[in-house]
Amino acid sequence: MAVPDTVAARPGATPSPPTGRTPRRPRRPDAGYWLYLLPGAALFLLVIGGPLVYTGYLSLTKWSGVGDPSFIGLDNYRTLLTDDVFWTSFTNTIAMIVAMVVLPTLIGLVLAAVLFDTIGRRFRPRTAAALRAAFYLPQVLPVVVAGIVWGWILRPDGALNGLLDAIGLGTLSHDWLGDPDTALPMVMAVMIWVQLGYPVVVFMAALERVNPELYEAAEIDGAGWWRRFRAITLPQIRPETFVVGLTCTIAAMKVFGPIYALTRGGPENATNVPSYFAYFTFFKRLNVGYGSAISMVLTLIIVVVAVLFIRAQNRAERRDGGI
Amino acid sequence: MAVTLTPPRTGGRTRRVPDRHHRGVTRWIVLALVTVAALVMLVPFAFMLLNAFKSPGDYSTNGPLSWPTEFYTTGLRTYWEQVDFPVKLWNSILISGSVAVLAVVVSLLSAYALGIGRVRGRLWIIGLFLLANMLPQEALIYPLYHFAKEAGLYNTRLAVIIIFTVIQAAFGTYLLASVLSTFPRPLLEAAALDGAGKWRILWRVVLPNVRPTISVLLVFFFIWTWNEFLIPLVMLIDNQTQTIPVALASLQGDRLMDAPTTNAGALLSLLPAILFFLVFQRTLARGITAGADK
Numbered sequence: 001m002a003v004p005d006t007v008a009a010r011p012g013a014t015p016s017p018p019t020g021r022t023p024r025r026p027r028r029p030d031a032g033y034w035l036y037l038l039p040g041a042a043l044f045l046l047v048i049g050g051p052l053v054y055t056g057y058l059s060l061t062k063w064s065g066v067g068d069p070s071f072i073g074l075d076n077y078r079t080l081l082t083d084d085v086f087w088t089s090f091t092n093t094i095a096m097i098v099a100m101v102v103l104p105t106l107i108g109l110v111l112a113a114v115l116f117d118t119i120g121r122r123f124r125p126r127t128a129a130a131l132r133a134a135f136y137l138p139q140v141l142p143v144v145v146a147g148i149v150w151g152w153i154l155r156p157d158g159a160l161n162g163l164l165d166a167i168g169l170g171t172l173s174h175d176w177l178g179d180p181d182t183a184l185p186m187v188m189a190v191m192i193w194v195q196l197g198y199p200v201v202v203f204m205a206a207l208e209r210v211n212p213e214l215y216e217a218a219e220i221d222g223a224g225w226w227r228r229f230r231a232i233t234l235p236q237i238r239p240e241t242f243v244v245g246l247t248c249t250i251a252a253m254k255v256f257g258p259i260y261a262l263t264r265g266g267p268e269n270a271t272n273v274p275s276y277f278a279y280f281t282f283f284k285r286l287n288v289g290y291g292s293a294i295s296m297v298l299t300l301i302i303v304v305v306a307v308l309f310i311r312a313q314n315r316a317e318r319r320d321g322g323i
Numbered sequence: 324m325a326v327t328l329t330p331p332r333t334g335g336r337t338r339r340v341p342d343r344h345h346r347g348v349t350r351w352i353v354l355a356l357v358t359v360a361a362l363v364m365l366v367p368f369a370f371m372l373l374n375a376f377k378s379p380g381d382y383s384t385n386g387p388l389s390w391p392t393e394f395y396t397t398g399l400r401t402y403w404e405q406v407d408f409p410v411k412l413w414n415s416i417l418i419s420g421s422v423a424v425l426a427v428v429v430s431l432l433s434a435y436a437l438g439i440g441r442v443r444g445r446l447w448i449i450g451l452f453l454l455a456n457m458l459p460q461e462a463l464i465y466p467l468y469h470f471a472k473e474a475g476l477y478n479t480r481l482a483v484i485i486i487f488t489v490i491q492a493a494f495g496t497y498l499l500a501s502v503l504s505t506f507p508r509p510l511l512e513a514a515a516l517d518g519a520g521k522w523r524i525l526w527r528v529v530l531p532n533v534r535p536t537i538s539v540l541l542v543f544f545f546i547w548t549w550n551e552f553l554i555p556l557v558m559l560i561d562n563q564t565q566t567i568p569v570a571l572a573s574l575q576g577d578r579l580m581d582a583p584t585t586n587a588g589a590l591l592s593l594l595p596a597i598l599f600f601l602v603f604q605r606t607l608a609r610g611i612t613a614g615a616d617k
Contacts, residue, residue, distance in 0.1 A: 032521055033440025037448070040433035040496060047489035048455045051466035058465065065469070114357055122350045133604070134361035137368070140600040140607075141593040142550040144568040148575050149371050149589045152582055159370045162387040193364065254459045257552040261572055278461040279553065288465055295461040306457055 052299075059292035069289065076293035086294065089265075089272045092184065093253055096273060099188035100195045100252035105244055107192075108199025111135065113233045115200070116207040117215065117225065132204055136197035143194060147261025150190045151177065154262075177263050180270040187262055187271050194258065199244045206237040238316065246309040253302050274298045375399065375586040382582050398587035406570045407562055408591060414559075415549055415566045415595070418480050418487070423544040425488040427537055430495025435525050437496065438503025439511065449500055455493040460553050468557055478560050486554055491544040502536050503529065542606045546599065567592050 059076055061069035080086050120128040138146060153159040154176040161173040176186045210232065218228050256275040259265060265272035265280065274294055281291035374387055378395040385392070402408070433452070437445045467486060468477070476482040506529065514528045530537075552568050559565045565573070571592045575585065600607065 033436040033442050036432045036436040036440065036521075036525075037442060040429050040452075040492060043429065043485075043489045044452070044455060044493070047467070047486050048458070048463060048493070051463040051470070052458065054466040055462050065465075111357070111360070114353060118350055118353050119357060123354060127354070131357055131361045134364050136607075137597075137600070138364065140546070141596045142552070142568040144550075144552050144572045145589050145592045145596075146367075148571060148585060149367055151575070152374075152585050152589075153367060153370060155582075157383075157387070157582065159374075159387040165386070166388055193367070196364070250457050256460075257568075260552070260556075261575065275459060275461055275553070278459075279464075279557075282461075282465050283557065291461070292465065295459060295464075298459050299462045302457055302459060303454065306454075 055292045055295055058289055059296045061289045061292075063288040064286045065288050072289070076290050077297075079290065080293055080297065085269050085272060085277060086274075088269050089274045089277045092271060092273050095184055095188055096191065096252040096255050097249055099191040100255065101245060101248040103192050104195040104248065105199050105241065108196060108203055108244075109234070109237075109241075110229075111196075111200050112203030112207060112237075113229050116204055117228065117233070120204075121212075121215070128204075132197075132200060135200045138194050139197040139201075143257040144261045146190070146194055147258040150193075151262050154186055178267055180268045183263055183267055183270045187259070190262065191252075191255070191258060195248065198248070202240050202244055203237050206240040207233065210236045239313075242309065242313040242316070246306065246313075249305060249309070250302055253298065253305070371586045371589055374583055375590040377583045379581045379583055387582065395583070398581075398583040399591065402574075402584055402588040402591060406574060406588070408570075410563060411565055411567045411570045412595065414480060414564060418483055418555075418566060419545045419548040421484045422487040422491060422548040423541045425484070426491035426495055426544050427540050429488060429492040430499050430540065431525070431530070431533075431537070433492070433496040434499030434503050435529060438500040439506055439529065440521075441504075445500070449497055452493040452496045456490065456497070460490075464554065464557055467554070471558060477558065478564055480559070480564055483555055483558050483566075486558075487548045487551065491547060495540050495544070498540065499533065499536065502533055506532070539606055542603050546596075546607075549596065549599075567595070 058069060060071060060073055062072050062075075063069035115128045115131055119131065156173070156175045156178070160176060164170055164172050174182060177183050214232050215228060218232060223231065254275055255273055256279065259271060259273050259276045260279075263271040265276045275298070278291045278294040278298070281287050281294060285291075370387065373391070374382065375398065376395050377391045378393065378397070381389075381392050381395070436442050437449060442448075467482075471477040471482045510528055510532075511524060514524045519527065549566075550568065552572070555566045555569045556572070559569055571588050574588065
């Protein structure tokens with residue numbers, strides 16, 4: 001989601017209509033509009049700006065939440081550098097990006113193309129819409145609910161082991177979330193299930209924009225499915241791919257609810273992520289300064305990633321001569 | 324970048340390319356594969372449904388895959404009473420509904436100044452709002468928790484409403500500002516010539532024109548807030564204030580729930596979401612592409 005070019009491109013000096021008032025001195029045409037920004041700005045400072053700055057300050061202190069914070073400079077950040085849990089949690093973020101961005105986007109691209117190009121055009125549109133709804137359904141429910149259902153499915157007495165028993169693979173039964181070796185892959189699988197519908201729906205909507213004659217012409221020229229996918233589908237939906245990539249990457253770096261519901265970061269931190277680590281440090285270990293430092297590092301990384309994404313997107317657009 | 328609300332499907336106009344290459348079989352195979360994939364997505368729901376109506380005894384003897392031996396609703400009732408479900412439902416509705424309305428109002432006011440008023444520095448301001456929406460909530464949570472305690476708002480729904488109004492409005496401002504920046508100027512000028520002030524123009528000219536975008540935002544703010552977890556988890560600690568996801572998760576945390584009750588609880592908790600999904604499917608499909616389209 002880049003800052004919209006349409007806003008950037010318009011010169012601000014659009015002549016404004018006569019307001020009826022006779023200004024004593026020349027005023028900028030936008031003068032009176034500031035008033036409308038006040039409620040939003042005030043609330044922003046109260047709920048976001050102020051707290052963020054305060055967290056920044058707290059990250060430089062030692063504080064348990066009662067009494068006064070004592071200033072300790074960069075000590076928290078120095079401790080972070082040698083904290084294994086911190087490094088594990090950030091490594092797990094990469095796993096989350098694979099599970100919430102890379103795989104859903106790739107699978108979603110193919111699914112959307114198949115649903116649109118093959119099923120949508122060769123069967124009734126209703127068929128494609130119904131299938132799309134099935135993929136999208138996990139996106140609507142609260143992730144915590146999804147986490148709890150999956151937590152039960154993966155329990156030792158849960159449905160997955162029951163299923164394995166039923167098909168004669170009972171020897172594979174496992175405490176899927178309780179074993180450090182399988183917990184992370186299982187959490188990743190759940191996240192793919194949760195996330196998949198989002199790219200499918202966005203990409204399918206994007207494809208509706210594409211002129212169907214493009215596909216028909218390509219087909220008459222003898223282009224197979226794969227050619228059409230590469231030459232038409234992919235380039236046409238690139239803007240959406242950026243948006244999906246950016247929003248999902250940020251969601252992956254912030255992921256909290258599913259981890260809380262599935263594993264609470266365990267076993268042995270195998271599924272810990274920065275968000276959960278910060279939450280735990282704030283409210284269970286009562287180490288507010290350290291928790292703030294974790295949050296600040298995470299914030300910084302998210303901002304950097306977002307800026308890089310937006311830049312890459314703008315560059316790609318300029319290369320295409322603007323869209 | 325406009326919120327291109329996906330054009331209504333032109334249902335009857337799907338032109339079929341004549342199958343020249345005997346694609347008859349291939350397309351059926353593709354359909355079968357995708358259908359299987361879609362069914363796999365639904366399997367967890369089926370498991371949940373199957374086990375929500377079992378007695379704990381039935382579950383422990385026959386396992387999670389068997390058909391329930393009787394139609395057992397005590398699990399549902401236990402969960403309903405144990406968490407005081409109607410209260411949780413009301414809390415979720417109250418919080419999400421208030422946030423949706425308030426956030427839309429705040430977004431519209433800010434976006435009016437940014438998109439139509441083009442106040443100085445608007446690009447920075449929009450960037451700042453966008454950033455606010457991307458921030459991890461952990462970076463705000465402790466100060467918010469602390470301030471809420473000082474202000475006597477801790478464990479109140481009002482605290483959560485205020486916080487999410489701002490977080491959602493940050494996104495709404497970004498989106499609406501970009502929509503309003505392409506607002507037809509002649510319309511504004513004509514209204515101004517007729518003597519309408521800024522306030523009047525906002526409500527009488529701008530608002531009616533962006534109503535579709537606003538309805539999308541309302542639905543999304545409602546759902547996003549409904550599904551939020553971290554801030555309600557921290558802010559709402561007792562039975563009278565908690566939302567549905569928090570209630571479900573905190574029960575599960577006790578590890579006291581047997582499998583059927585877990586499933587009954589999950590089923591009850593996702594019913595409102597599914598209902599909402601069915602009612603607003605169209606708006607959702609439109610809305611999810613809002614901001615994605617160029």
